Amino acid sequence: MNSKPHYRQLLLIGLDGSGKTTLIKHFKRIEENSYEFYTSTPYINIEKVTLPFSNLPCVVYDLSGQGRYREGWSFFYPDVDGIFFVVDTSDRARLSVVQEVLFEIAKHPLLRTRSIPFVVLANKQDHPDRVEEDDIRKILQVDLLKGMTQMQFYVKNTIGRTGQGVSECFQMFEGRQ
Ligand SMILES: Nc1nc2c(ncn2[C@@H]2O[C@H](COP(=O)(O)OP(=O)(O)OP(=O)(O)O)[C@@H](O)[C@H]2O)c(=O)[nH]1
Numbered sequence: 001m002n003s004k005p006h007y008r009q010l011l012l013i014g015l016d017g018s019g020k021t022t023l024i025k026h027f028k029r030i031e032e033n034s035y036e037f038y039t040s041t042p043y044i045n046i047e048k049v050t051l052p053f054s055n056l057p058c059v060v061y062d063l064s065g066q067g068r069y070r071e072g073w074s075f076f077y078p079d080v081d082g083i084f085f086v087v088d089t090s091d092r093a094r095l096s097v098v099q100e101v102l103f104e105i106a107k108h109p110l111l112r113t114r115s116i117p118f119v120v121l122a123n124k125q126d127h128p129d130r131v132e133e134d135d136i137r138k139i140l141q142v143d144l145l146k147g148m149t150q151m152q153f154y155v156k157n158t159i160g161r162t163g164q165g166v167s168e169c170f171q172m173f174e175g176r177q
């Protein structure tokens with residue numbers, strides 16, 4: 001008997017303009033037309049991909065990061081198998097907003113007790129104004145965040161325009177770090 005494939009679920013979030021939709025282009029797609037079974041809107045972009053290390057199918061929810069849509073992120077929290085949180089490391093003015101948003105996520109009742117991987121993608125590392133990974137960890141208070149949640153926190157440098165670092169993020173997601 002044919003059973004439906006079990007899809008892993010990955011949530012791709014972060015402030016608007018951080019590079020989520022750019023990064024997802026470097027995830028390995030299962031089919032050219034990922035929209036067969038799902039509806040995408042400008043606020044939710046859904047792609048079916050293959051996980052690079054385990055070859056398992058995965059649905060990625062790429063959610064808009066604009067302020068008025070952020071509350072909608074929590075709808076996905078109970079079922080996701082991991083979260084990629086994208087940070088624009090060249091947007092220095094908004095790193096304090098990122099930090100606040102990360103704290104809200106870490107203490108969110110639907111996530112606090114979930115032991116899933118949470119990968120911070122320190123994106124736009126090609127940008128001349130980028131903040132380096134060590135400073136990102138300090139500004140975002142990653143050590144404090146780690147103590148607030150059962151999620152496994154990681155920080156990984158990425159470049160959305162080239163896909164650099166994406167593979168390492170999937171290593172974290174697939175528990176192969
Ligand atoms: N220099 C540089 N630019 C990037 C990088 N990643 C994304 N960008 C640019 O950042 C801008 C915003 O990228 P998007 O992928 O649309 O951002 P998003 O996170 O999907 O934004 P929302 O959908 O509004 O939440 C685009 O102009 C991208 O080309 C990167 O690694 N380096």
Ligand SMILES: [Mg+2]
Pocket residue numbers: 020021022062063064
């Ligand atoms: Mg987008």
